[in-house]
Amino acid sequence: MSIHKNRKDEHVALAEQFYQSTVSGDFDSIRFIHHSFPETDFEDVKMNTSFAGLEFPFPFFINGMTGGSKKTQQINLDLATVARETGLAMASGSVSAGIKHPETSESYSIIRKTNPQGKIFANMGPEHPLENYLKAVDLLQADALQIHVNVPQELLMPEGERKFSHWLANIQQTVEKVGVPVIVKEVGFGMSRETIRQLVQAGVHTIDVSGRGGTNFIQIENSRRKKKDFSFAENWGQSTPIALLEANSQPEPLEILASGGIRTPFDIVKSLALGARAVGLSGQFLHLVVNEGVEKTIEEVTRWKENIRTMMTLLGAAEIAELQQTDIILYEPLKTWCEARHIN
Numbered sequence: 001m002s003i004h005k006n007r008k009d010e011h012v013a014l015a016e017q018f019y020q021s022t023v024s025g026d027f028d029s030i031r032f033i034h035h036s037f038p039e040t041d042f043e044d045v046k047m048n049t050s051f052a053g054l055e056f057p058f059p060f061f062i063n064g065m066t067g068g069s070k071k072t073q074q075i076n077l078d079l080a081t082v083a084r085e086t087g088l089a090m091a092s093g094s095v096s097a098g099i100k101h102p103e104t105s106e107s108y109s110i111i112r113k114t115n116p117q118g119k120i121f122a123n124m125g126p127e128h129p130l131e132n133y134l135k136a137v138d139l140l141q142a143d144a145l146q147i148h149v150n151v152p153q154e155l156l157m158p159e160g161e162r163k164f165s166h167w168l169a170n171i172q173q174t175v176e177k178v179g180v181p182v183i184v185k186e187v188g189f190g191m192s193r194e195t196i197r198q199l200v201q202a203g204v205h206t207i208d209v210s211g212r213g214g215t216n217f218i219q220i221e222n223s224r225r226k227k228k229d230f231s232f233a234e235n236w237g238q239s240t241p242i243a244l245l246e247a248n249s250q251p252e253p254l255e256i257l258a259s260g261g262i263r264t265p266f267d268i269v270k271s272l273a274l275g276a277r278a279v280g281l282s283g284q285f286l287h288l289v290v291n292e293g294v295e296k297t298i299e300e301v302t303r304w305k306e307n308i309r310t311m312m313t314l315l316g317a318a319e320i321a322e323l324q325q326t327d328i329i330l331y332e333p334l335k336t337w338c339e340a341r342h343i344n
């Protein structure tokens with residue numbers, strides 16, 4: 001088995017091995033204030049949202065994960081079936097393996113084959129020539145391109161990238177030339193407002209801050225190494241709530257997406273209240289399809305939709321954007337972070 005197939009299968013196995021269904025993290029430090037008169041009717045609540053020039057019926061999606069091997073092809077087939085049956089958008093994992101090794105391309109194209117009408121995002125790293133992005137978009141007939149930025153992960157992979165100085169310039173060129181909307185995402189380390197400002201300057205309008213709190217690629221890469229010498233870094237990065245607060249504190253009008261450690265509809269609603277237009281889940285969907293199967297995952301998604309509508313009613317938000325007007329209280333460590341960074 002070649003290195004890349006091995007790595008894709010290992011990532012899936014390790015993400016699942018480290019998966020925790022309940023984690024106490026920074027989402028616990030966000031509390032909604034309950035008001036007794038929401039003045040909103042349950043059936044009037046609308047859950048649709050938009051970003052990257054596209055319309056979506058629900059404010060959450062299956063975020064970028066996998067492809068590049070036989071096992072991951074089955075996972076993409078299962079995830080794409082869930083996406084089709086529930087109306088959720090879905091991103092592929094990085095298509096670079098599919099381009100370098102065309103014999104694996106079906107593990108990606110199966111997503112479009114399974115869900116011809118769905119909203120699908122192709123996913124790649126930031127270091128490719130334009131033609132690779134065009135191939136990835138073409139392979140999936142993608143509606144948008146996700147570009148992932150993952151410096152900590154690359155540095156920990158013995159076979160990973162070591163040159164990062166050209167990334168921003170390459171992202172800028174890709175946004176100008178690729179011909180579909182571009183979403184730049186982290187992979188679970190969160191973003192700062194400085195990062196977001198750099199992306200805005202590079203012409204990026206849609207940003208997934210993908211923070212710490214769920215799948216942890218330092219933990220995953222550490223356990224793939226013979227010497228586990230980077231364990232000091234397992235707490236690296238900003239949590240998703242902190243990354244959202246950072247995003248809110250920069251002045252440009254932007255489309256912010258949240259991901260990283262999202263496991264429940266409550267996390268989704270909290271992220272929307274902190275300014276996200278939509279919320280991506282990776283580890284949670286992987287866990288569900290691998291352990292519970294497609295049918296149970298579809299049932300779970302239906303339950304989440306009902307939960308989100310219920311919470312929106314409780315909070316008096318008839319549409320997603322109104323969630324940003326809800327009253328929330330932030331506890332530690334979010335409070336100290338906001339003070340240190342002068343975030344109101």
Ligand code: FNR
Binds near residue numbers: 281
């Ligand atoms: C990922 N993630 C990811 N992201 C990306 O942009 N391209 C990729 O190829 C992958 N690969 C990948 C594989 C597996 C098995 C997992 C679980 C995740 C990262 C993912 O999109 C997300 O940013 C993080 O996983 C944090 O979200 P969760 O998992 O905590 O919901």
